[in-house]
Amino acid sequence: MPEGHTLHRLAGELTAAFGSRVIASGSPQGRFVGAAMLDDRTLDHAEAWGKHLFVGFVGVAEQVHVHLGLYGSFRFAPGVPMVTGQVRWRLSDGSTTADLRGPTACKALTPDEVAVILDRLGPDPLRGDADRDAFVARVLRSRAAIATLLMDQSVIAGVGNVYRAEVLFRHGIDPLTPGRSLSVLALEAIWADLVLLMREGVRTGRIDTVRPEHEPEAMGRPPRQDDHGGEVYVYRRDGQPCWICGEPVLTRVVGARNLFWCPRCQPSGDGAR
Incomplete structure (x- = not known):
């Protein structure tokens, strides 16, 4: 299972690739039902807490929560390549595409639902607010x-x-x-x-x-x-x-x-x- 540094690195890559950009959001696999509501929205930022990734969008209260688990991975590619394999979530701004495959969790959560996850986590050594x-x-x-x-x-x-x-x-x-x-x-x-x-x-x-x-x-x-x-x-x-x-x-x-x-x-x- 990826350790915390992998999630923080991924958060930085997602923010660098898509931050402040309007993105196309979809779920080719059809299992991420919240993908459609994020289509044509501006990605604000991505951040990690431990082994959990949270992706926020401008004007959207919900955040996408991703836990890679044992088999999950994000793969970045130039342009908009054809979908191959089981892609849970695809983000693209036309010049770069990121495909999420095989995560344990990928779901849009309300602020209260995000708080429930964070409340059960200990401090993260990679976060500036860690205790x-x-x-x-x-x-x-x-x-x-x-x-x-x-x-x-x-x-x-x-x-x-x-x-x-x-x-x-x-x-x-x-x-x-x-x-x-x-x-x-x-x-x-x-x-x-x-x-x-x-x-x-x-x-x-x-x-x-x-x-x-x-x-x-x-x-x-x-x-x-x-x-x-x-x-x-x-x-x-x-x-x-x-x-x-x-x-x-x-x-x-x-x-x-x-x-x-x-x-x-x-x-x-x-x-x-």
Whole structure:
């Protein structure tokens, strides 16, 4: 599932392509019933909150809510190409077309319905209005493992499986440590690092988490070959040697997703395991 940086990058691309422009809006697949009311309307802006995308139009109270889920994607193309495949929503200004395929959600929502979604989300590290202290407070109230809490969108919005594994490695934190056992300073450091890493993800469109001294060129190793792209420390590297200590990377299911960590660089403590 795309992580938060992907949605923020997409929001920027949609706003850059269509912001302040009158667009044609339709649903070739026929499943987005709100598409027709947006036809010949001016797109105001798109913005993201965690893994949720919201697209607003001038003079329209409703916003389009998009959640890509596991299979959703927006694809941009020049001009107005023929429709291919199952396109849930097509936006076009004649010079550029964006097709949305396979989302979990694509629906026009009232302001109250949008508020319901936002009320259940935690702070998003990529938003200027994010409340870091709310994230810290929510973690410190919980007995759940920090690896579970980082995937809980009501605790922190936008973090997914890659960022949770990588930020915990970068800070040497055992992923099974109960949230309430961590210090305020440790949680503030996690937040600051996620802001840094995810902003870089928005800029590049991929997840890179290794420090300069551990990049392929610096270590004399081949670049990572993976369909997710990006250089990482532990994600999807189970059984392979840690870049820092050489210990095999471990994996187990935590929070319904495969978690990856280095047992030497992220030692357990205080009975966390």
